[in-house]
Amino acid sequence: MKEKENFLTDYETFSDRLERLLLERKMQKAELAERIGFSANGISTWKATGTIPRADIAVKIAKCLDVTTEYLIFGTYEGIDAKKDSLAYKIAKLPKNKKKIIEAVYNAISAETTD
Numbered sequence: 001m002k003e004k005e006n007f008l009t010d011y012e013t014f015s016d017r018l019e020r021l022l023l024e025r026k027m028q029k030a031e032l033a034e035r036i037g038f039s040a041n042g043i044s045t046w047k048a049t050g051t052i053p054r055a056d057i058a059v060k061i062a063k064c065l066d067v068t069t070e071y072l073i074f075g076t077y078e079g080i081d082a083k084k085d086s087l088a089y090k091i092a093k094l095p096k097n098k099k100k101i102i103e104a105v106y107n108a109i110s111a112e113t114t115d
Contacts, residue, residue: 012075015047021065021072036060 012020022032033040038057046053052073053061062069070076091102 013050014052014073015050017072017075018043018046018061021067025065027065032061032064035064 022029029043030040032038033043036057037060038053042053045051052058055069058069058073062072065072091099094102
């Protein structure tokens, strides 16, 4: 995953979500692995293979990252597709020229907040 999240993406996999959640919480994979009693290499394997963890491990990860297991695995809350209601989903459906405008505004705002 890139250092700065691309909020224009329409689809997020389990491993994308996991990486984003780790970034948001400023947590390394090794720290997560230690907290859930799993190996850091095992966590990296999910991204490399496009797989998801066993249910018991997913529950531990979700608790550690303070999200629901449903959100962690599927990107949904209580059966509702969170991405379809999200601003990112709506932006992803815009024409390319409109996305460029929004991306420019986002980058300008981000630059201001990091100064």
